[in-house]
Amino acid sequence: MKRTLLWAGVSMLFAANAAAADYDLVIRGGRVLDGAGNPWVRADVAVKEGRVVQVGQVPGQGTREIDATGRYVSPGFIDMMDQSGAALLKDGAAENKLRMGVTTLIGGEGGPPVPAAGMPGYFKQLETQGIAVNFGTYYSSTQARVHVMGDAAGAPTPKQLEAMGEQVKMAMEAGAFGISSALIYAPSSFQSTSDLISLAKVAAQCDGFYATHMRDESEGVVKAIEEAIEIGEKGGVKVEIFHLKAAYAPEWGKLMPQALATITAARDRGVDVAADLYPYTAGGTGLEIIAPSWVWADGLEKGIERVRDPKVRERMKKEVAAGSMPGWSNLVHASGGFQNVRLANSFSEKYRRFHGKTLAEIGAELNLDPADAAWDIALEGLPNRAVALYFMISEADVQLALRQPWVSIGSDAAAAVNYGSDGAIGLPHPRAYGTFPRILAEYVKRRQVLTLEDAVRKMTSWPAQRMGLSDRGLIREGMRADIVLFDLDTLDDVASWDAPAGAPTGIDTVIVNGVVSFEDGKHTGARAGSALRHPCRTR
Structure with a gap:
């Protein structure tokens, strides 16, 4: 009887606290970047029922309060x-x-x-x-x-x-x-x-x-x-x-x-x-792109048959050496040669030891033309898609494009699908873990x-x-509460070509539709996301 009364009292206390809360969540004292390009302002952000309901000085209380002192608060x-x-x-x-x-x-x-x-x-x-x-x-x-x-x-x-x-x-x-x-x-x-x-x-x-x-x-x-x-x-x-x-x-x-x-x-x-x-x-894509497009003109099955044919390969190799042609981008030529194309994932135990090596290096070790090595690896990996990293982009060009508004x-x-893995497409590229940080x-x-x-x-x-x-991308009243908290001083992308699944640092809290989904270095298990459907507003 005493235990029943005790639990009843605790339940009433929690109910009273919940009833007393004005908001589901309040983020306190962060440097709020509204997302529109404005300078940050120090403010509180109150969230209720999945939306931002107040930005500024928030006198009320949240069922959950987060101290954002010293961190940026962004959409x-x-x-x-x-x-x-x-x-x-x-x-x-x-x-x-x-x-x-x-x-x-x-x-x-x-x-x-x-x-x-x-x-x-x-x-x-x-x-x-x-x-x-x-x-x-x-x-x-x-x-x-x-x-x-x-x-x-x-x-x-x-x-x-x-x-x-x-x-x-x-x-x-x-x-x-x-x-x-x-x-x-x-x-x-x-x-x-x-x-x-x-x-x-x-x-x-x-x-x-x-x-x-x-x-x-x-x-x-x-x-x-x-x-x-x-x-x-x-x-x-x-x-x-x-x-x-x-x-x-x-x-x-x-x-x-x-x-x-x-x-x-x-x-x-x-x-x-x-x-x-x-x-x-570097971009990342399949080794099949090294075969000219005409190889696949009669479908995948016939294309695989052609790639296996030594006589067809002779023609293919001449075209790879010649550069691009109408209807086909020669990514080996675009990268400056096989020495700038690195095997990322062969999906094959036979070729696993070559992961991270260039096709030029692999060809030399196997005493093969690098193109033959690429096609052999692609065939061995079937039905999976063997992939490579093509270092074909200039850092200066990236920066120039990035500056465009x-x-x-x-x-x-x-x-x-499994955190820390190469991802669903099996491509170990740091972009899967580091792009935004x-x-x-x-x-x-x-x-x-x-x-x-x-x-x-x-x-x-x-x-x-x-x-x-229209209801995302800004921290303003009425917007969906998709929010990230980060410490700019400690923020780093970490993921690299040699360790592409490195976890970024400095991003410590992520909120999706008002629900804390990542915090303190851990996924909370929340599944608060929505399927977004583009409305078909006929003209």
């Missing part, structure tokens, strides 16, 4: 080019994203891991299982093409193109932000400009985007930008250029200024075009390329405005 970061569509189905924790201060992901070039008809169920499944971050996605134009006509080359008939448009319409009505493409890869590379304009017109009916991994990010980057802009203008859609780069070592310092001038000129005449980037000098940040990386540590603190306020703007209010997320 949560938005990853504009994410690859987590499939990973979140396996594990919604997204710990590598949270540790970077990222609270919202926009799934990029590959589209969702379901067909257009499956998107409503996909979003519902994410919400039912629970995800720790907010997630929205594009629908890939390649998904529509493969659904209608398979993975081989060839021009669609008018009827097939109409059927592709029906898939795009279905995806847009389900909440896709637009269509995306990855024109450097087959079968996406088989899509023509006119095909993409037709599909963009369908996305335009819902005020959508055309977002693209362009046809060429190397020697032909300016022409590729012009193509993307043409698709936007003629299709009536906004254009987002994924992971902007001038990935061509022979013309570092020349192509990037031309690329930026092309985008700026289009913006000046009213084209809604912008770009995102990741702050690293219309450039945001995208990791081009997935949420880790690197912007602050490297380009605000160490290199002073950006001011703190502008760096935060690029990762918060600008991408939110760009994507139409």
Whole structure:
């Protein structure tokens, strides 16, 4: 009886305290960066029912109070080019994203891991299982093409193109932000400009985007930008250029200024075009890109057969040595040679000992042409996709692009299914663990390329405005309470080429929709994220 009375008293005390609290959460005394580019102000931030309800001096009490003295309080970061569509189905924790201060992901070039008809169920499944971050996605134009006509080359008939448009319409009505493409890869590379304009017109009916991994990010980057802009203008859609780069070592310092001038000129005449980037000098992708696009013209199965054929390889090697050709970006040439392409993950015990070595080194050790070594490794790793790091980007070009006010940040990386691993796509690239803290540590603190306020703007209010997320990206009354607390003095990205899964330091609290999801170096287990659906407001 006494024990029952004791517990009843404790319950009443907790109930009274909860009733007395004015807010769910109050963050006290931090340096608040509103996300709009304004200088910080010392203020409290009160949160209730998932939204910011007061900024300034907050006299009331929160059920939970956080002392932010000496730390910055910022809106949560938005990853504009994410690859987590499939990973979140396996594990919604997204710990590598949270540790970077990222609270919202926009799934990029590959589209969702379901067909257009499956998107409503996909979003519902994410919400039912629970995800720790907010997630929205594009629908890939390649998904529509493969659904209608398979993975081989060839021009669609008018009827097939109409059927592709029906898939795009279905995806847009389900909440896709637009269509995306990855024109450097087959079968996406088989899509023509006119095909993409037709599909963009369908996305335009819902005020959508055309977002693209362009046809060429190397020697032909300016022409590729012009193509993307043409698709936007003629299709009536906004254009987002994924992971902007001038990935061509022979013309570092020349192509990037031309690329930026092309985008700026289009913006000046009213084209809604912008770009995102990741702050690293190497890209990461599969070894299959070393094979010219014609190899895959009859589909994946036939392409694998060709790669196995020694006679076909002789032709392939001549073309790799010759440089890029129409419809194919030669990333070996863009990187300045096999000595600048590093094997990242072979998915093979046979070749595991070569991880981290360049293809030139591997070829020498195996007494093979480096191209043969690459293709042997790719075949051995099947059905997985063996991947490499292509060091083809100039640091000076990264900095020049980063200074543009219309450039945001995208990791081009997935949420880790198992924290500390290479991620869902098996690519050990530091961008999966370091992209967003690197912007602050490297380009605000160490290199002073950006001011703190502008760096935060690029990762918060600008991408939110760009994507139409009108209730995110700012710390203001009425906004969703996606918030990150960080100590700029101790903040560091840590992840490196040799240790790509290094955990960043200095980011100690991350709040998603008003729920503390990461603190004191640990994931809290919260799954407070939402599936973000682009509203189909027909014109």
